[in-house]
Structures are given as structure tokens and as C-alpha cells.
Amino acid sequence: MSTPPDPETASGGAAARLKAAAHAAIERRAAEIAALSDELMHLPEPGYAETATAARFSAWLRELGLPQRTGLAHTGVKAVLQGRGDGPRIALVGELDGLVLPEHPLADAATGAAHACGHHAQLAAVAGAAVGLREAMSELDGSVALIAAPAEELGDVDPHLDAGSPKGPPRTGDGSEGSEAVEFPVGKAELLRIGAFDDVHMALLAHTGRGGGPRFSVADTLNGSLVLRARFTGRSAHAGSSPWLGVNALKAATTAAHALDAQRDALPESDGVRINYLLSGDEGGLGSVPSAAVLRTMVRANSVEALQRARDVATRSARAGALAFGARVQTDTLLAYLPLSSAPALDDVVARNARAVVGDAGAARGRHLGACSDMGDLGHVMPVSHPYTGGADGDHHSPDYRVRDHRAAAVEPALYLAGAVVDLLADGAAGARRVLAQSPPRLSVPQYLALRRGMNRREIWEEQ
Template sequence: MGKVTSDFTSLEGKVIVDTIEQRICEAIDARKDEIINFATDIWNHAELGFQEYRTAKKFTEALRRCGLESQTNMAVTGVKSCLKGRVDGPSICLMGEFDALPIPNSPHVNPKTGAAHCCGHNAQIAGVIGAAMALTLPDVRTALDGNVVFFGVPAEEYIEIALRNRMREQGLIRYGCGKCELLRLNALDDVDIVVGHHAACVKEYLVANRSCNGFVTKMVRFEGRAAHAAGDPQHGVDSMMAAEIAMHAVNVQRESFYDEDTIRIHGRASGAGEATNIIADDVRLEYSIRGKTIASYMDAAKKVDRAMRAGAVATGCGLSISTLPGNLPIVPVRDASVVREALEIVADGTPVTETGPDVHSTSSGDYGDISCLMPLLQFNTGGFSGALHSPSVEVGNPYEAYVEPAKIFALIAYRLLRNGAVRARGVMDEFVPTLTRKGYIELMESQLVTEHLPMAPLFAPERV
């Protein structure tokens, strides 16, 4: 790792580690088998969002072995633990996600849940646990001029929307993703900076400081009237035809969107009738409407609503449109150099790449909600193969997938908090929030809307 110095770069521009950073990396390497075993256990027992009870239990137990007690059942399954540094100061949250994806044809699917870790979230929480192993060491802890929060969070993937809507109706949750719920519950009020990780299916050390789309979700129901499709179609009201008109109406509006708004509208249909000889009386659509800014995707969402109404009016079907808040656009920070430095230490000569604020992704995530309220630092590492969100995902290099993120998490926290936490304070001082917490809640609540149109069929006149 090079000559030890108190500086964070050498004269050649290379990152140099100090004795505490050497201690962090050595401590994590000494427990690499424990970290890999933890990650493999989570990999083998994947669970879906807001249902990660076993994962939360294992995460809590691992933190306890580091001498940390936790708050549990936060936003259903979330787990939070705080490490106090030498003095009170900024609070750095190392965050990992608990949930997996419903990919039943993955060779690594959990047969009890139908879930598989094909987005590598198990690597995130293994990284958080590995970082806790190092940062809780007495000599490391006393070098921290601030606090570190270790947070395992539920439900990053915005899936099983109908189930989550039922959970909302039952009062179990209010919003569809874990971080959104945690913000609503004030669980991050004592956090100043959040650090997040993402797995990659290539060998990569990436500073992920790009912007991303936000989105809103629509749950649509067309209510028709069943009838014999061959013998008595005149007395049916076909909800499948209503959905077909609505989907076509969405598609013909795509050219109306500004290219720079990066609008994406995608969805699925379900319940298109029970048999071919029965007029469909209940068809459901789900849509996600994404865009670069809140204003742009909310404008596109209005056009989707209009298209749904068109299908209902044209066929006489009844209609309900339930709007659910999704995730907000990710806001990059101005200076993510501390992430690059940590990556360069661990990469050991492998080039570190960066997607900066001038790069935009059309994907979304609930880190966007956090980034609107506080600074967000993110990084990607490899160790996986295949294609994310597909059954082809495999763990190619367990050390790279699980141990290296632990080092990077810990090094970022230490670099932010050493020397009076000057780096953390710099990131905080430069950050300009997009929303206040009050404004965030008001925005989310404004999107929880349901619209109804009654059925209004025009039946063919009776004939003699």
C-alpha cells in the first residue's frame, strides 16, 4: 500500500494510506472468510422487499458480534446501529439493501420465497458488516471525529406493487420503497452523509456520481361487463379493449416528450379475462413513468392518465387510476473525490473510473429520495458475472464481490471523519438540498391519489 504518510496523495498523485487505513484493510482481510460466509448465506436465502425477516436477523446478529446493538423493525425490516467516534461530529451512514428480486428461474433461487440476489444486494450488506468489523476496533474508533451508522434497509426494488399497496392500506407502510419509508419515519434525521454501494458484473471500480431518473407509478383497473363473446357480445363491456385503446394512446404520445427529459414509460397488463369466449370484465395495468426531473415525469404521468381515460370513455368501461409515489431523481454531489481515493487504495493499480454529474442514467432508485435531502456518495465494484436483474448472475470472485466493498465502505467513512472530519464538513457545506423534509413529505403525499370514472356503456338496441 506504499509509504505511510498523513497526506492522502503522494507527489506522483497516487493515494497513500496512513497507519489507520492499513489497520482497516488488514483487519478486514483477516476476517475475509467470515465476510464471504455471511454474504453467501444471504445469497442462499434471498428474500423480497419488506419481507426480509431472516436477512434482518442475520444482519443484526453480525452487528452484535461487532459489539453493536441495533434498532430493528424500522420500515418493517430495517436495522440501524450507531458507532460513536472519539468526539461527536458528523454522522456517516454506511447503507446496504436487504432485498432480492423475484427471479424463479435463477439457479440460485430461494425455493421458499422465489427470490434471488440477481442485483447483488447481499454484497452491499456484507460490505457494511465488514466495515463494522474494522471501524469498531478501538484504535480505529478513536481516530473517528464523528459517528458511523450501519444501516440495513428494506425494499429497494420497486416490485410487487399490488402487495405493497395492500400493505399501505393496512397501515404497515405508506410508501413503496424502504428508504422512502425511513425518511418518512425520521430514521435518517441523525445522518449527515449516506454512502451506498452497487454490484457490477464486470471488474470495475467506479465512482457513481451521476444523476438518475425519478418516477411515479400508476395502478389502473378497467371494469367491464362479462358476456358470451360469441353469442351475446352486444351486452358485454370489454375491459380488454379499453386497455388496448389506452396503451395505444400512451404510445402515440411518446413523440410529444422532450428528449432532454429522458422520459421512459413502461408497464404490464394482467387479468385480461378468464376465457376467450367471455368478454373480459376486469383488466389491470401497471405503469412506471420515469423522467429526469420531477416536473417532467409528472407531466408525462398526466398524459398517461389521459390515455387511460380515453380507453374507458371509448368503451364505456369503469376506470380507477391509483397513483403511487416512486423514487425521486438522484442528485449528484459536487465533490466525490473521497470515494475515488478509497477505490484507488483497494483497486491497487486497476484504473478507477467515474460517472460525474454530467452523466445521466434513465434508471431509478430510492437513493434518489435520500440525495434530495442530504449528500449521497456511491460506488460500484465487481466480482459478479452475467447480467444484473437476470437469472444469469453468478458470483465470479467472492473476494472482489464481498471483501473489497467492506474496505471501501470503511475507508470512505474514515477519510470523511479523520482530522476533525474536515472532509465530511466540506461535503456537507457544498450540498444544496432539493427539498426540505417537509417539502419531501408533501410531494410524496400529493402523489397518493385515486381517480374513478363510472361505467357508462351504450348497448346495442334490442332487435326483433
């Protein structure tokens, strides 16, 4: 009597062989992958303007013989590695942009952009994973989308806050593909809007970690965030002879800021709220009562409901400042990022592969990070995983942040991302189907777009 083959063993054998082939191909070009990460680190560009970075990534894919689309949401790039049949499609995502941080030693002199978040290494990791997966696709049941995404960092939000004003939308293109107006301040939201993820079932992105962190870790959740801009309008008057004839807009704004600070304890600890604000007055002289002031507040929290609670406090505080002084205030709210919840089943596949590459360190789950990512937006419409790599020194978004070890930041994630894709798509894509069954999307793309647009609002308050 013969024993039927054990499916686990059979698929494990095929997956192990395909992974070995993918890893060998990546290792053969490891020096080039590390060099690409280093090259891109010295080429920082701000969001939606990453033309040279996108061109470099595109050239790498062209050399691999992959057809591609470019100019998605201005600078995005997408190529597909096709396997057998029409199984699930997995996106490997790399971010294109630096953030504006002029004091960073590698900042671009003209734009102030610097790779103080390590996105250059992500892109090199995706380029490296493509090299490996090309060797395995003919035996994988599905396909892989390689996506370079623009504008993960939040840039100048004023054009987006003004989108409903006569100034019009933030960008107006020249009519060529990808140059159309951008609706959203972050790139993955924009890629979702234009349908670039419509054929994708799940997405992986390995983000460069902070200095001193492990060579691999996963966080369960990240905060979402919104921006609330309060424009106060008062009335100028002589600050010495007749200040009582004026309405001091700057003091109305500082009163609003105090009201907001005084209510921090009133927001539940479990909401994970972070509040950061900037205050600016008009450019009038010290001799006059200031007639204009702007309070820009970024509110971060770990759920849409928590963001709404914090937004309501910030809005009430702005009105309180205006009320106290008889000023007028216009508040504009813009959703920046949705909170991220990664898919545990997908994290498990990535973590298993990462452990095989970097060892056991830091694969623990159960963490919430106060930062934000537009992978949170993607995570509302499909399962996502957003692990962190090693290889960097310093803190994210600070002048001392820098990738020193491009193997840890780019080559190692290339190895484990490729390994994860093999595990997901081998054996009839049973692994991917399991992830999809365990992590159903919370929203369709139209529902997501409605949620995002519904969070934006303009309100005007003045004493009648």
C-alpha cells in the same frame, strides 16, 4: 523562525495511519467477509420480510460489541460506531432484500426471491467496513451509522395502490416494535418516515455492478419512477349473439396502451423516460365480452417534473381508452422512487479511496442510468454516493446475474468505504463539513414526505 505545520500534510498523515489500521483489520477478516456475502447470497428474502438476513447481519454487529436497534420498518437494523465528540454522522447503508425472480437458479423455492441485484454483497461490505472503522473511531471526529435497509426492490404494489381503499394499509403489525403498518413501497422511504435517518448527515452505499463492468464506477444520476394502475370496467354480454350490448373493457385497455405508445415521441428525450406495462383481463370465458381489465404501467424518468409529464400522458391515455368504449376507468398513481443525484464532493472522496484499492478503472462521472434506487429518496434530504462495484456476472435482475468474486463485490468496497469515512471524519471532520457545505439538502424530511404523498392520487373517469 519555525514554520507552522501544514494542515493538509498533518491531517493526511493521521488519515493515512488510520486508514492503514482500518484496512489491516479488514484484510485480517477478508475471508470471513467474503464468506458472509456468499452465505447471504444463498439466503434470498423478499422486501420487508428479510428476517433471516437481518438476523445474520445483526449477529455480526453483536459480535463486534455494537449496540443496535432492530425491526426498523419490519426488518431494518441500525448500529452506531461512536468517535470523538458530536461531529457529523455518516451512514454506511446495505440493502437486505432479494427480488422475486423464480427462474433464477438460486431463487428461494417458497418465495421466488433471488439475489439478482447483489444486495447480499453490499451488506457484507458494510459489515466489513465496520470491522475496519472500529480500529479508527477513537481518533475520528464524528460517528458512523451502520444501517441495513429493507425492501429496495419494488415488490407487490397493489396493496399500496389500495391503501386508500377499504382494504386499508398494506400491512398491519402485531403491535411489537417494527411490525406497524408500512406506508411506502420502498424501505428507505419508510426508514425516513420513522426517523431512522434523522441523526444522519450523509449516506454511502456501494452497489454491486453489472457483469463486465469495471471494479469501481460512479453514476451521477438514476431515474425515478412511479406506477400507474388503470382499472377498466365495462359490461359483459354474449360475444356471439349480442356483443353490441357489452362494453369491452379489455379493448378499452389495449386502446389506452396504444395511445400511450403512440405518444412516446411526445416526451422530451432529455427526460430519460422508460415506459413498461403489463396488461391483464378478467378470467371470464371467450364466449363473453370481457367486463374488466387492468393496465399497470411503470414510468421512469430523471426528474419529478419529467415523471409528472409522463404520468399525465399515461393518465390521458387511460381516459382515451375508456372514452372510446364508454367504459369506466379508475387510475391509481403511486410514487415508487425519486430520481437520484449523487453529491459530487462525496463521490470524489469515495472515488479517491476506490482508486487506491482497485486502481483507476471506471471512476468516470457524467453518466445517467435508466434504473432506479430509493437512495434517490435519501439523496433528496442529504448528500449521498451510490458507486458500483465489480465482482458479478450477467445483467441485474436477470437469471444469469450472480456474484462470482466476493472479494471484488464485498471486501474491496469495505476497504474503500472505510477509507472514505476516515477521510471525511479525520482532522475535525473537515472533509465531511466540506461535503455538507457543497451539497446542501434539497428538502427537509417533512418536505420530502409531503412530496412523496402528494404524487399519489386516485382519479375516476366515466362518461356522464
